[in-house]
Amino acid sequence: MADEPKIAFAKPAVPTAGTLVVLADEDLAFGAAARDVVAPLGIERAAATARFKGKAGSSFEMINPVGAGYDRLIVFGLGKSDKIGETDWVKTGGQILGKIGHAEEATILFDPPDVAASAEAAAALALGMRLRAYRFDRYKTRKKDDEDDKAPQRLTIGVEADAEARRLWRTGKAIADGVDFARDLVNEPANVLVPVEFARRAEEALEDVGVTVEVLDQAALKKIGMRALLGVNQGSANECRVVVMRWDGAKEAGAAPIAFIGKGVCFDTGGISIKPAGGMEDMKGDMAGAACVVGLMHALAARKAKVNAVGLIGVVENMPDGNAQRPGDIVTSLSGQTIEVINTDAEGRLVLSDVLWYCQERFKPQAMIDLATLTGAILVALGQEHAGLFSNDDTLAERLAAAGRTTGERVWRMPLGPEYDKLIDSKFADMKNVGGRNAGSITAAQFLKRFVNDVPWAHLDIAGTGMAAPQTDTNRSWGSGWGVRLLDRLVAEYYEG
Numbered sequence: 016m017a018d019e020p021k022i023a024f025a026k027p028a029v030p031t032a033g034t035l036v037v038l039a040d041e042d043l044a045f046g047a048a049a050r051d052v053v054a055p056l057g058i059e060r061a062a063a064t065a066r067f068k069g070k071a072g073s074s075f076e077m078i079n080p081v082g083a084g085y086d087r088l089i090v091f092g093l094g095k096s097d098k099i100g101e102t103d104w105v106k107t108g109g110q111i112l113g114k115i116g117h118a119e120e121a122t123i124l125f126d127p128p129d130v131a132a133s134a135e136a137a138a139a140l141a142l143g144m145r146l147r148a149y150r151f152d153r154y155k156t157r158k159k160d161d162e163d164d165k166a167p168q169r170l171t172i173g174v175e176a177d178a179e180a181r182r183l184w185r186t187g188k189a190i191a192d193g194v195d196f197a198r199d200l201v202n203e204p205a206n207v208l209v210p211v212e213f214a215r216r217a218e219e220a221l222e223d224v225g226v227t228v229e230v231l232d233q234a235a236l237k238k239i240g241m242r243a244l245l246g247v248n249q250g251s252a253n254e255c256r257v258v259v260m261r262w263d264g265a266k267e268a269g270a271a272p273i274a275f276i277g278k279g280v281c282f283d284t285g286g287i288s289i290k291p292a293g294g295m296e297d298m299k300g301d302m303a304g305a306a307c308v309v310g311l312m313h314a315l316a317a318r319k320a321k322v323n324a325v326g327l328i329g330v331v332e333n334m335p336d337g338n339a340q341r342p343g344d345i346v347t348s349l350s351g352q353t354i355e356v357i358n359t360d361a362e363g364r365l366v367l368s369d370v371l372w373y374c375q376e377r378f379k380p381q382a383m384i385d386l387a388t389l390t391g392a393i394l395v396a397l398g399q400e401h402a403g404l405f406s407n408d409d410t411l412a413e414r415l416a417a418a419g420r421t422t423g424e425r426v427w428r429m430p431l432g433p434e435y436d437k438l439i440d441s442k443f444a445d446m447k448n449v450g451g452r453n454a455g456s457i458t459a460a461q462f463l464k465r466f467v468n469d470v471p472w473a474h475l476d477i478a479g480t481g482m483a484a485p486q487t488d489t490n491r492s493w494g495s496g497w498g499v500r501l502l503d504r505l506v507a508e509y510y511e512g
Contacts, residue, residue: 019145019148019149019191019195020144020145020148020167020168020169020170021168021169021170022141022144022145022170022171022172022184022188023169023170023171023172024137024141024171024172024173024174024177024178024180024181024184025171025172025173025174025177026173026174026175026177027048027124027125027126027173027174027175028122028173029051029052029083029084029085029122029124030084030085030120030122030171031084031085032084032085032086032120033085033086033087033118033119033120033121033122033169034085034086034087034088034089034115034118034120034121034122034167035052035083035085035087035088035089035121035122035124036088036089036090036091036111036114036115036121036122036123036124037049037052037053037088037089037090037091037124038090038091038093038096038123038124038125038126038127038128039069039090039091039092039093039128040069040092040093040094040095040096040127040128040129041068041069041070041071041092041093041094041095042069043058043059043062043067043068043069044069044128044129045126045128046124046126046127046128046132047126048124048126048173049124049126049128052088052124053088053090055082056077056080056081056083056088058090061075061077062075062090067090067092068092069092069093069094070092070094071092071093071094071095072092072094072107072110073091073092074089074090074091074092074114075089075090076088076089076090076114077090085122086118087118089111089114089115091107091110091111091114093107093127093128096127096128096129096130097129097130099127099130099136101135101136101139101421102420102421102422102423104136104139104140104143105139105140105142105143105146105422105423105489106143106423106488106489107140107143108139108140108141108142108143108144108145108146108147108489109143109144109146109147109487109488109489110143110488111123111140111143111144112143112144112147112148112167112170113147113488115167115170117167118167119167119168119169120167120168120169120170120171121167121169121170121171122170122171122172122173123140123170123171123172123173124173125137125140125172125173125174126173126174126175132174132175132176133176134174134176134177134179134180134182134183135183137172137174137176137180137183138180138183138184138186138187139187140172141170141172141180141184141187142187142190142191143488143489144170145187145188145191146191146194146489146490147488147489147490147491149194149195149198149490149491149492150491150492151198151199151202151492151493151494154204185318186318189313189314189317189318190314190318190499190500190503192313192314192317193310193311193312193313193314193315193317193496193499193503194310194314194496194499194500195310195496196220196306196309196310196313196496197303197306197307197309197310197311197494197496197498197499198306198310198492198494198495198496199494200213200216200302200305200306200309200310200494201299201300201302201303201306201481201482201493201494201495201496202492202493202494203299204299205281205282205298205299205332208281208299208302209253209281209332210248210253210254210255210256210279210281210330210331210332211253211254211256213256213258213279213281213302213305213330214230214256214258214330217258217260217309217328218230218258220309220313221260221309221312221313221316224313224316224317225262225316226260226261226262226312226313226316227260227261227262227263228258228259228260228261229258229259229260229261230256230257230258230259231256231257231258231259232254232256233245233248233254233255233256236255236257239349239373240349241257241329241348241349241369241370241373242346242347242348242349242369243346243347243348243349243354243365243366243368243369244257244329244331244365244366244368244369244370246340246344246346246356246365247280247286247331247333247340247359247362247365247366248331248332248333249338249339249340250286250287250332250333250334250335250336250338250339250340251331251332251333251334251336252334252336253281253332255329255330255331255332256330257327257328257329257330257370257373258309258326258327258328258330259325259326259327260308260309260312260325260326260327260328261323261324261325261326262312262315262316262320262322262323262324262325263323264315264316264319264320264321264322264323264324265321265322265323265512266321266512267512270323270512271323271378271379271380271381272322272323272324272325272378272380272381273322273323273324273325273380273381273382273383273384273506273510274324274325274326274327274374274375274378274380274382274383274384275308275311275312275324275325275326275327275383275384275385275386275502276308276326276327276328276329276367276370276371276374276383276384276385276386277302277304277305277306277307277308277309277326277327277328277329277385277386277387278301278302278304278305278328278329278363278366278367278385278386278387278388278389279302279304279305279306279328279329279330279331279366280298280301280302280331280332280333280362280363280366280388281299281301281302281330281331281332282298282299282301282332282333282334283298283301283332283333283360283362283363284298284333284334284335285333285335285359285360286333286334286335286339286340286359286360286362287335287339287340287341287342287359288342288358288359288360289335289360290360297482297483300388300481300482300483300493300494301363301388301482302330302388303386303388303477303481303482303494303495303497304328304363304385304386304387304388304475304477304481304498305328305329305330305386306481306494306496307386307477307481307496307497307498307499307502308326308327308328308386309326309328310496310498310499311326311498311499311502311503312324312326314499314503315503315506320503320506320507320511321511321512322506322510322511322512324506325374325378325380327370327373327374328370329366329367329369329370331362331366333359333360333362339359340356340359341356341359342356342357342358342359343355343356343357344356345443345444346365348365348368348369348372348466349368349369349372349373350368350369350372350465350466352445352446352465352466353444353445353446354368354441354444354445354446354447354448355441355442355443355444355446355447355448356447356448357447357448357449358448358449361448361449361459363387363388363389364387364389364448364459364462364463365448367385367387367463367466368462368463368465368466369466371383371385371463371466371467371472372466375467375468375470380470381471381510382408382411382470382471382472382473383467383470383471383472383473384411384415384472384473384474384475384502384505385463385472385473385474385475386475386477386481386498387474387475387476387477387478388476388477388478388481388482389456389459389474389476389477389478390455390456390459390476390478391455391478392454392455392456392459393456393476393478393479394478394479396429396456397427397479398479399479399480399484399485400425400479400485401419401425401426401427401479401480402424402425402426402427402475402476402477402479402480402481402497402498403426403427403429403456403460403474403475403476404416404426404427404428404429404473404474404475405428405429405431405456405457405460405463405464405473405474405476406428406431406471406472406473406474407431407464407467407471407472408471408472408473410471411471411472411473412428412473414505414508414509415473415475415501415505416428417508418501418502418504418505418508419501421504421508422500422501422504423500424480424497424498424500424501426475426501429456429457429460430457431457431460431461431464432461435450435454435457435458435461436461438450438451438453438454438458438461439458439461439462446462446465448462450462456476459476460474460476475498477497477498480495480497480498481494481495481497481498482494482495484497
């Protein structure tokens with residue numbers, strides 16, 4: 016995983032070196048500890064000169080304040096501090112880290128005015144800092160000392176409830192580690208992260224935290240009968256894999272697991288239906304759904320989640336050699352249903368169809384959630400602000416929506432229905448893998464629905480959120496690790512014993 020800053024919690028105290036951050040609201044009010052710091056500095060006059068009014072996300076700084084032992088003071092604005100919730104504190108943590116910049120060490124006096132300085136809020140602040148600090152630069156041979164996204168090495172959050180904050184941060188750090196692991200996987204180039212290497216890294220990292228991992232090789236997949244998945248990979252020189260991950264943390268032995276399934280196309284040329292050259296390099300990220308599942312399983316195990324969970328990922332390449340699948344081919348999926356392949360660039364749903372069926376048949380899960388960078392159409396519909404949510408179960412859909420509102424990884428529910436189902440009926444097989452230009456994301460989800468039977472199921476189309484991700488206060492990475500926090504919260508709120 017990427018290098019990370021060391022985050023510690025302590026009682027509020029003014030440091031003797033480094034950068035000090037204090038918090039102010041939009042009335043330029045401070046908490047008690049911060050007031051003692053700023054009172055001798057004539058802060059009101061300095062703030063007026065800097066036109067600082069404490070608005071949310073704004074700041075101003077003083078270098079080498081007279082009589083202070085620390086090197087720099089940053090006054091960070093919270094706006095209406097009594098209106099800040101968990102998601103806001105995570106965002107604020109990212110913003111503060113961006114203001115701190117290159118300082119080797121920094122201390123944040125966490126005593127916001129007009130609101131209790133809770134351990135929960137301090138841990139959320141730390142999470143935001145940690146998420147913002149991530150960088151992927153392992154392939155750069157010349158690194159600049161003054162890169163804009165360079166993070167401090169040591170961060171101390173001064174909060175009265177420091178012991179409780181440390182306890183909560185153990186969970187927060189586990190989640191951050193899962194996000195960063197997913198980001199690393201998505202950011203890797205496709206010549207490095209071929210399917211076999213993806214499976215190896217997942218196995219190595221997850222077994223270290225207690226997850227049971229089983230890697231099904233190509234021979235095993237042929238024996239099982241995953242012909243839809245194998246058809247996608249048959250044009251590649253690299254073998255495909257399915258990785259099965261199990262975390263058994265529930266108090267009740269043998270409790271039905273919740274299942275997470277990820278699309279892992281390590282590179283997608285489109286196959287014979289080849290993509291245009293412009294932007295094709297982004298297709299190294301077409302395994303963001305699988306990366307999320309691996310990162311999530313890492314987070315659940317690292318924080319010892321009291322749940323039984325299984326993760327399954329289908330890891331393939333979609334390449335256009337002389338053995339590649341052709342438009343018009345008909346494959347028989349693991350379910351026994353036949354699929355006419357109209358467009359080889361609609362490959363992710365073929366991979367998921369076999370893995371979804373295998374998951375429900377083998378594990379009898381209480382619910383299944385799949386994640387996939389599945390359609391460009393979801394970007395047209397929702398942009399990069401929401402992932403598309405499709406579900407056959409209203410309760411599961413609302414739980415995902417609620418977890419999205421809490422974490423900021425938001426979803427928007429899209430329709431399913433028999434009217435759309437007609438669009439993927441085939442003249443020659445049970446179904447075809449595309450339904451035409453209209454409702455492309457919906458027909459893709461409708462295709463997947465044919466492989467879940469009556470299991471409560473949700474499909475998350477993360478084409479707009481998982482790769483080429485928006486740059487935000489907590490994500491400066493091309494690969495965002497989107498979904499790890501969302502699904503961890505879903506488990507914590509609704510499925511842990």
